[in-house]
Amino acid sequence: MRHWQVLILTVVGLLFTGAPAAEPVPAQEETPGVVHIFFSAGCADCRPYVEKTLAPSLRAGGVAATPAIHDFTRPGGRQLLAAQAKSAGVPRRIADSLYAFVTRPDGGLLVVLGHVPRALLDELLARERLPRKLLIQQPKMHGDPEEYRLWSFVGEVQGFPIRTPLEQALGRLPPTPGETRFAAGDANLATLLPAVVATGLLDSINPCAIGVILLLLAFLFTIRRARRQILGLGAIYVATIFVVYFSIGLGILSVVRLSDDPHFVARVAAYLLIGLGVLSLIEYRWPRFPVKLHMPAAAHEKVNQLLKIASVPTTIVVGIIVGLCTFPCSGGIYVSIITLLNAKTTLAWGLAYLTLYNMLYILPLVVILLAAGNRVTAKRWAAWEREHTLNLRLWFGLIMISLGVVMLWAVIPAGSG
Numbered sequence: 001m002r003h004w005q006v007l008i009l010t011v012v013g014l015l016f017t018g019a020p021a022a023e024p025v026p027a028q029e030e031t032p033g034v035v036h037i038f039f040s041a042g043c044a045d046c047r048p049y050v051e052k053t054l055a056p057s058l059r060a061g062g063v064a065a066t067p068a069i070h071d072f073t074r075p076g077g078r079q080l081l082a083a084q085a086k087s088a089g090v091p092r093r094i095a096d097s098l099y100a101f102v103t104r105p106d107g108g109l110l111v112v113l114g115h116v117p118r119a120l121l122d123e124l125l126a127r128e129r130l131p132r133k134l135l136i137q138q139p140k141m142h143g144d145p146e147e148y149r150l151w152s153f154v155g156e157v158q159g160f161p162i163r164t165p166l167e168q169a170l171g172r173l174p175p176t177p178g179e180t181r182f183a184a185g186d187a188n189l190a191t192l193l194p195a196v197v198a199t200g201l202l203d204s205i206n207p208c209a210i211g212v213i214l215l216l217l218a219f220l221f222t223i224r225r226a227r228r229q230i231l232g233l234g235a236i237y238v239a240t241i242f243v244v245y246f247s248i249g250l251g252i253l254s255v256v257r258l259s260d261d262p263h264f265v266a267r268v269a270a271y272l273l274i275g276l277g278v279l280s281l282i283e284y285r286w287p288r289f290p291v292k293l294h295m296p297a298a299a300h301e302k303v304n305q306l307l308k309i310a311s312v313p314t315t316i317v318v319g320i321i322v323g324l325c326t327f328p329c330s331g332g333i334y335v336s337i338i339t340l341l342n343a344k345t346t347l348a349w350g351l352a353y354l355t356l357y358n359m360l361y362i363l364p365l366v367v368i369l370l371a372a373g374n375r376v377t378a379k380r381w382a383a384w385e386r387e388h389t390l391n392l393r394l395w396f397g398l399i400m401i402s403l404g405v406v407m408l409w410a411v412i413p414a415g416s417g
Contacts, residue, residue, distance in 0.1 A: 033065040038072045038081045039098040045141065046098050049115045054100060057118050061125025062105040072099075089133065089153055096137060106130070113137035117145060123166050131173060192345065196337060196353045200360030202399060203333045225310070233315045234369040238362050240319025246358045248327055249338055253350055256342045269332075269339040270404045276332035277400030284394040332400055 035058060039046035047069075055067055072081045081099060085092075088101055088111055096113035104110050108130055112121070116138040124136065131152035138145050148164075151157040152173040160169045225233075282289050303321055306314040327334070337357065341350040 033103055034068045035063065035065045035100060035102050036068050036070065036084050037098070037100045038070045038077070038084070040073050041071050042073065043097045043141070045115065049098065050100075053115070053118050054112065054121070057121040057125065058102060060122060063102060063125070065103060090135065094135065094137070094151070094157060096139060097141060104130070109133045111135040114139050115141065115145070116148065117162075120148060120166060127166075127170075130170070134173075192341065192353065195340070196357050197360060199333050199337045199403065200357040201363070202403075203357075204361045204364045231369065233310060233312070236312060236315045237319045237322075238365045238369060240316050241323045241365065242358055242362045244320055244323025245327070245334075245361055246354065248323070249334060249354050249358065250351075252335060252338045253342060253354060256339050257347070267408060269336040270408045272404075273332035273336045273400050274404035277397045277402075277404065280397030280400065281394065284391075284397060333403065336403065 037050055037054070039050070050067070050069060058065075058067075070077055070080060072078050082092075084101055085099070088109060090111055094113070098112075098114055100112040102110040102112065104125065106128070109132070110124065110130075111134070113135065114137050116136055120136065120138075124130065124134070133153045135149075135151040135153070135157070137149040137151075137157070138147075139149065140146060145162050147159050147162055148169075149157045149159045150169055150173055154174045158169070158172060303318050306318045306321075334357075338350075338354065341353050345353065
């Protein structure tokens with residue numbers, strides 16, 4: 001017999017003779033989940049509350065899970081509570097004498113802290129549209145409750161007088177991160193599509209990007225390039241603008257999604273939009289004001305140099321420079337709509353709307369490219385753009401301020417209460 005065969009037989013023999021015999025594992029039937037409930041033995045009212053209020057309410061609300069009651073003052077109790085809270089995402093700063101971690105019939109999570117009145121629990125469990133994760137707390141241990149608190153795992157815990165209708169209180173909560181407060185069937189179309197279309201078209205009237213494509217077309221006609229070449233280089237320029245601007249938006253969306261309070265980020269963006277609008281008005285009133293919302297002089301000079309080469313690589317470089325440098329022109333609009341999408345949509349819908357926004361952003365460039373059929377037209381449009389740039393600053397400023405005000409006092413409060 002070969003050495004490796006002897007070695008294998010020896011190892012197998014040791015395993016069967018030296019290891020304890022494994023007991024047969026009986027087949028287990030599928031059992032319902034468990035509702036973990038924690039309270040302190042020093043709380044005299046906690047056990048009666050669980051037996052007479054919490055457990056009956058959960059059963060009536062369709063929660064079939066078996067309650068598992070733990071005294072977190074006993075050895076290992078606090079560790080078990082801490083592990084359960086960490087798994088649910090409840091931070092240590094939110095604490096009480098009683099905790100219940102409930103998987104709702106709709107699959108969402110309900111965390112109950114303190115002695116929440118039966119009526120509130122019954123109404124919560126009967127509702128269909130709740131945040132995916134919801135915490136409700138009634139902090140008063142003795143006497144009649146005066147308030148209850150809600151938290152959708154975003155921002156701060158919000159308190160409400162005990163008589164506040166639950167529907168009203170829930171309406172003030174932002175959605176749990178990673179979800180939308182609209183049903184999947186609504187698709188957010190009726191709410192956000194008009195805003196995305198309007199702001200995308202507004203942002204598309206960008207003097208920087210439009211001015212450069214007009215200069216490019218006019219120059220190509222001047223050096224008598226063939227129409228096919230003119231359309232080709234123009235299409236490359238437009239496509240590069242789309243890729244650069246979309247990438248900027250994707251980066252902004254990725255950053256703002258890291259925030260625990262998307263509506264706070266949206267409010268900051270609204271104030272930024274108002275500030276940029278004011279700066280645009282200042283530039284209109286005082287054209288020599290040192291801070292300007294357009295392409296820097298050095299970048300403009302470089303673009304002019306590259307336009308004279310009129311090759312595919314230089315056109316791509318021009319598109320990248322313009323895409324990056326035109327962002328300050330009306331970037332406040334872009335940032336504001338992105339933060340609004342983050343606060344009110346899922347990631348998938350946010351990306352879809354971001355794509356639509358950028359398609360609308362390049363729409364005037366496409367129209368100009370297709371319509372500028374001759375040298376005279378291209379030069380006339382370029383002259384018109386130079387003549388009306390200052391007036392465009394005025395209208396841009398007024399519209400950006402108006403959009404910021406609408407976001408602060410109408411759109412954002414509608415989503416966050």
